[in-house]
Amino acid sequence: MVKEKYTVGELKAFKKRSIASEVWRNYKKSPSAMAGLIVVCLLILVTIAAQVIYDYDTDIVQQDIMNRFKEPSLEHPFGTDHYGRDVMVRVLYGAKYSLSVGIVSVAISCFLGSSLGLIAGYYGGLVENIILRTCEIFMGIPSILLGIAIMSAFGQSLLVLMFAIGLVYVPMFARTARAAVLPVRDQEYIEAAKVSGVSDLRIIFTHVLPNAMSPIIVQVTMGVANGILTASSLSFLGLGVPVPAPEWGAMLSSGREYIRDYSYLTFFPGLAIMITVLAFNLMGDGLRDALDPKLKQ
Amino acid sequence: MSDTILEIKNLKKYFKTKRGMLHAVDGINLTVERGKTLGLVGESGCGKSTVGRTILRLIEPTEGEILFEGKDITKLNRRQLKLVRKDMQLIFQDPYSSLDPRKTVSQIISEPIIANKILKSSQDIHNRVAELMSTVGLAARLFNTYPHELDGGRRQRIGIARALAMEPKFIVCDEPVSALDVSIQAQILNLLKELQAEFKLSYIFITHDLSVVNHFSDDIAVMYLGKIVEKAPAEELFANPLHPYTQALLSAIPIPELGVKKERILIKGEITSPINPPSECRFKKRCNYAHDKCDVHPELVEVSTGHFVACHLVGKQ
Incomplete structure (x- = not known):
């Protein structure tokens, strides 16, 4: 039997790094995750810088018919479009739309969806049935169609777009969260917490959620990527951010007409979408691994 | 009886399944004395863990009373239950899934x-x-x-x-050592004993291993398919097992001596399904001594002081 007496000071010496620094330490080890993070950070920096440097009215939307369809050059690295606008400037400025739509819509769907999924998984029974069946009904509607319906009902604006995409992905989050909760729900430590007098809400947030987190986090980063794609698709169909805003999907859409002769018009916005989506996916994978304490050395 | 800490009266827990009612616990009476240990023994699936969880109301009982220090805890609301649970705790079987x-x-x-x-x-x-x-x-x-x-x-x-x-004053130990190595089992059992002496704890010790419970319990109750078949002080039970099932269980304990040949009583057949069980003796199908009387389930009767048996063979001798 160990019968030693320790003072608080001595116990503090055993204190390990905080959870956040622990996760960061693991996260750093993965090169692809770091690459994802760096790209996302760069994107955010670029977005902020573009808002400061460029003026919406003169640099982004003002037409310059004399300079139409200029091939990529030093002056216009990505070339100019059919209105003579600089594609690079528009792509950089447009990052703001994609990022904000992706992040805000996922925040909405993650919050609503995960809450529903946690409740469904934890309580089970009738509650679970109602939530899941409702989700299935919504999942039966193609997401683009649902997005179009919401957009046309509430009008075309950035805010409605965020809201629409957020709502579209709620069922996916609900199902992911619920599936992640199921194996956790029957663990004995949940019973132990109940016997210890911990309230249901506290159990959900301190035991169930942390243990069911990995799939949800992956879903979040995938969701950001999906949200960006869906926003671009809606804009491509002319239902997203209203023209002439340089949303990437809208740029793809307008460049499509000239794809045979001036393919750079679609190439650069498309590349921007791809890089952004890839970066978020890499970040999600890295975060999932870093959050698992069993992977720690 | 002022020194009784826990009394279970006619506890029943049925689970609804697709094929009918599963009688996990079927009318059990138990008492635990303050500072003592009650061993609850039985094979897997006999409902012993369900008893443990029902006592703490992790599972709601179908019927019956659970008197903890004279208070019926089956009727408490959430807030009162939280207060009672300060005095009642649970130690789990699997130390891997019981810790977050x-x-x-x-x-x-x-x-x-x-x-x-x-x-x-x-x-x-x-x-x-x-x-x-x-x-x-x-x-x-x-x-x-x-x-x-x-x-x-x-x-x-x-x-x-x-x-x-x-x-707490009272702890349900749900097979606390069955997931551990034998050497570590001894350490944990000794620890539990020391703690009992130090904090005046009362235990219900659930196990399928009679050799573990022997050293540990003051009283032992043997469970078979949701019913108590024999209940006696530990020494009495080991010296004088009366129920055929208890006898078979005891014969399964290995003797740590060379050359000793022990006669094993083998239980044949499979455990009767606990779903909609017939009204005959639950052990009838596997009992070597089964006869006509066993079509009616026997009551638990006291054959000597503190020694209860539920078997038609024993009562009438």
């Missing part, structure tokens, strides 16, 4: 203290956790480790420390 893998040792042990607002300042909580850790024999350097970094014995000690955190 994302919490450190100190977080696990301090959880009941924080949830019940027993101590407020983090200083006090830290001290209390360190005290509990030393009580159960955990080195203080494990304060911030995660459960997966520790072996089964240490993990089980964490579970015990957590159960002790609220200074």
Whole structure:
């Protein structure tokens, strides 16, 4: 039997790094995750810088018919479009739309969806049935169609777009969260917490959620990527951010007409979408691994 | 009887299944004396864990009363139940799934203290956790480790420390050693005994291993398919087992001596399904002595002081 007496000071010496620094330490080890993070950070920096440097009215939307369809050059690295606008400037400025739509819509769907999924998984029974069946009904509607319906009902604006995409992905989050909760729900430590007098809400947030987190986090980063794609698709169909805003999907859409002769018009916005989506996916994978304490050395 | 801490009266728990009612626990009466240990023995699936969980109301009973210090806890609401649970705790079988893998040792042990607002300042909580850790024999350097970094014995000690955190009077030990190595089993059993003496704890000790319960219990109840078939003081039960099922169980304990040949009583056949069981003696289909009378389930009768048996063969002799 160990019968030693320790003072608080001595116990503090055993204190390990905080959870956040622990996760960061693991996260750093993965090169692809770091690459994802760096790209996302760069994107955010670029977005902020573009808002400061460029003026919406003169640099982004003002037409310059004399300079139409200029091939990529030093002056216009990505070339100019059919209105003579600089594609690079528009792509950089447009990052703001994609990022904000992706992040805000996922925040909405993650919050609503995960809450529903946690409740469904934890309580089970009738509650679970109602939530899941409702989700299935919504999942039966193609997401683009649902997005179009919401957009046309509430009008075309950035805010409605965020809201629409957020709502579209709620069922996916609900199902992911619920599936992640199921194996956790029957663990004995949940019973132990109940016997210890911990309230249901506290159990959900301190035991169930942390243990069911990995799939949800992956879903979040995938969701950001999906949200960006869906926003671009809606804009491509002319239902997203209203023209002439340089949303990437809208740029793809307008460049499509000239794809045979001036393919750079679609190439650069498309590349921007791809890089952004890839970066978020890499970040999600890295975060999932870093959050698992069993992977720690 | 003022020294009874827990009394279970006619406890029943049926589960609804697709094929009918599953009689997990079927009319059980038990009493636990203060500071004593009641061993609850039976094979897997006989409902012994269900009894343990029902006592703590992790499972709602279908019928019956559970009197804890004279109060029927089956009728308590959530807030009252929370108060009672300070005095009743549970030690789990599997030290791997009973500890949250994302919490450190100190977080696990301090959880009941924080949830019940027993101590407020983090200083006090830290001290209390360190005290509990030393009580159960955990080195203080494990304060911030995660459960997966520790072996089964240490993990089980964490579970015990957590159960002790609220200074309970009564603990249900649900097979606390069956997931552990034999050498570690002994350590944990000794620890539980020491704790019982130190804190005047009462235990219900659930196990399928009679050799474990022998050294540990004051009284033993043998369960078969949701019913108590024999109940007696430990020494009496081992010296004079009366129910055919108890006899078979006891014959299965190995004797640690060379050359001793022991006659084993083998139980043939399979356990009767607990779903819609017939009204005959639950053990009839596997009993070597079964006869016509066994079509009616026997009552638990006292054959000598404190020794109860539910068997038609025994009562009438």
